[in-house]
Amino acid sequence: MRFPKLLASAAALSALAAPLTLSPKASAASLELKAVIFEEVKPLYSKTDSGYEGFGVDVLEQIRMQSGRRRVSYRVASSVKDGINAVITGKADIACGVAFTWGRSTQLSYSLPFGVGGTRLLTSSDTTIDGTPDSLKGQTVGVVRDTASAQVLKSVVPGATLKAFDTPAEALTAFNSGEVPMLGGGTLWLAANSSPETTALLPFRPYGRSGIGCIVGQNNGKLLSQANIAIGQMMQAYMDGDAGTREMVDRWIGPGSSVGLTRAGITSLYGLILSITAEISTVVVPGS
Numbered sequence: 001m002r003f004p005k006l007l008a009s010a011a012a013l014s015a016l017a018a019p020l021t022l023s024p025k026a027s028a029a030s031l032e033l034k035a036v037i038f039e040e041v042k043p044l045y046s047k048t049d050s051g052y053e054g055f056g057v058d059v060l061e062q063i064r065m066q067s068g069r070r071r072v073s074y075r076v077a078s079s080v081k082d083g084i085n086a087v088i089t090g091k092a093d094i095a096c097g098v099a100f101t102w103g104r105s106t107q108l109s110y111s112l113p114f115g116v117g118g119t120r121l122l123t124s125s126d127t128t129i130d131g132t133p134d135s136l137k138g139q140t141v142g143v144v145r146d147t148a149s150a151q152v153l154k155s156v157v158p159g160a161t162l163k164a165f166d167t168p169a170e171a172l173t174a175f176n177s178g179e180v181p182m183l184g185g186g187t188l189w190l191a192a193n194s195s196p197e198t199t200a201l202l203p204f205r206p207y208g209r210s211g212i213g214c215i216v217g218q219n220n221g222k223l224l225s226q227a228n229i230a231i232g233q234m235m236q237a238y239m240d241g242d243a244g245t246r247e248m249v250d251r252w253i254g255p256g257s258s259v260g261l262t263r264a265g266i267t268s269l270y271g272l273i274l275s276i277t278a279e280i281s282t283v284v285v286p287g288s
Helices: 005-016 055-067 080-089 148-156 168-177 187-192 221-239 243-253 263-277
Strands: 032-037 046-048 051-053 071-076 094-099 108-110 115-124 140-144 161-165 182-186 199-202 209-217
Touching: 032 055, 032 080, 055 071, 055 094, 055 221, 055 243, 080 094, 080 108, 080 209, 115 148, 115 187, 140 148, 140 168, 148 161, 148 182, 161 168, 168 182, 182 187, 187 199, 209 221, 221 243, 221 263, 243 263
Parallel strands: 032 071, 032 094, 140 161, 140 182
Antiparallel strands: 046 051, 094 209, 108 209, 115 182, 115 199, 115 209
């Protein structure tokens, strides 16, 4: 897979450099980007025979190169609270694919979002429920404990009973086995685990939306800046039509993926994010 042109060039130059000699201030740990993740949270993370893959993995790779680290190590969180605390306490440097909440922002620093999520429901395709609060009265909805979506659903559908699971994998297993008739969560995650033949996503418009980005400790401004540069360059490269970047992003959320966003939609989102947070380089056509 190819990466954005600017980052790929930097990586190529690094590969030609002489082997790195560690100074007293540079330890092996400082060359490792410690990331906390959840297993099986498509399209962000999925376990393979050789490690992990997913949109979150590719974003972390961009940040790794921008920060000059040699490798990314993964710490699998046992719960949302465990994963967030790992970043707060410094056991992990970063977590990517985290929905923004005001409460979390008081303890952590958020990068630029590289996606936008919305809280919705995954249910069977033959459901009679339309997603309105009234239609959910008395219904049981599976959620992942301490997530932004769980907070949203608790607020907007008070008539439903929320059954909390510690991890996304546990919640998804409960839904697939019929333990819970519907699953509440972020649109990207639900869409990546849906099937047009057997499941439906409700409602058409999400109950709530939030940016999806990376989190770092509040005392780690350097890594935050490096993450912002990496994510910003990735979005700029996608907008510019860089083939490698579009292949990378589209594989997980674009046309042909289980999420199925259009290139025009992704380009519009990235343009909006950059237009209010960063400089955008555009090609000016004379007379336009």
